[in-house]
Amino acid sequence: MATPLGNLERVSWDGIKDSKGSAEAIPFLLNTVAWGDAATARAALQDLRERICQFGFVVEQATAATVPFLWELAELPQVTCRVQIIQLLRDIAEARQWERTAAAYPKLLNRRENWVGWEREARQAVRDHRGTLKHLLAEPDTELVRVTAELATTLAD
Numbered sequence: 001m002a003t004p005l006g007n008l009e010r011v012s013w014d015g016i017k018d019s020k021g022s023a024e025a026i027p028f029l030l031n032t033v034a035w036g037d038a039a040t041a042r043a044a045l046q047d048l049r050e051r052i053c054q055f056g057f058v059v060e061q062a063t064a065a066t067v068p069f070l071w072e073l074a075e076l077p078q079v080t081c082r083v084q085i086i087q088l089l090r091d092i093a094e095a096r097q098w099e100r101t102a103a104a105y106p107k108l109l110n111r112r113e114n115w116v117g118w119e120r121e122a123r124q125a126v127r128d129h130r131g132t133l134k135h136l137l138a139e140p141d142t143e144l145v146r147v148t149a150e151l152a153t154t155l156a157d
Contacts, residue, residue, distance in 0.1 A: 053095065
C-alpha cells in the first residue's frame with residue numbers, strides 16, 4: 001500500500017466547506033487520526049465528525065471528499081479508532097436529512113448551497129468503496145467486524 005493519506009493534497013480543501021467554514025483543517029485531522037495515540041486520534045475523529053456529519057446525520061460539502069480517506073484509515077491496523085470510523089461511514093451512508101427536508105420544503109432546492117446534492121454525493125462516496133467491506137469483515141477484531149457488518153447491511157439497502 002502507498003503512503004497512507006498520500007492523496008490528501010489532490011483535494012482543494014480550502015475551496016470547500018465543512019460545518020465550521022473552510023475545510024482546510026480536514027487533512028490535519030485525518031493525519032492525526034492516522035498517526036495519533038488513541039486519545040488524540042479519537043479526539044481528532046470527533047472533531048472531524050462534527051465538521052462533516054454533524055449530529056450523526058447532517059453532511060456538508062466536504063463530506064464526500066473526506067470519505068475515501070476514512071475508508072483508507074479504516075483499513076490500517078495501526079489506526080486506533082477504526083470502529084468509530086466505520087460508525088461514521090455508516091452515519092454518512094444513512095444521511096437523508098436534507099432530502100427529507102427538501103421533500104417537505106422544495107424551496108430548499110433553490111438555494112445556493114446544494115445540501116441535497118452534497119448528501120447524495122457523500123452517500124455515493126461511501127458506496128463507491130464498499131469493496132473494502134470484505135477485507136474488514138475478515139479482521140480479528142470482533143467489534144470492528146460487528147460495525148462493518150452493520151455498514152454492509154446499510155449499503156445493501
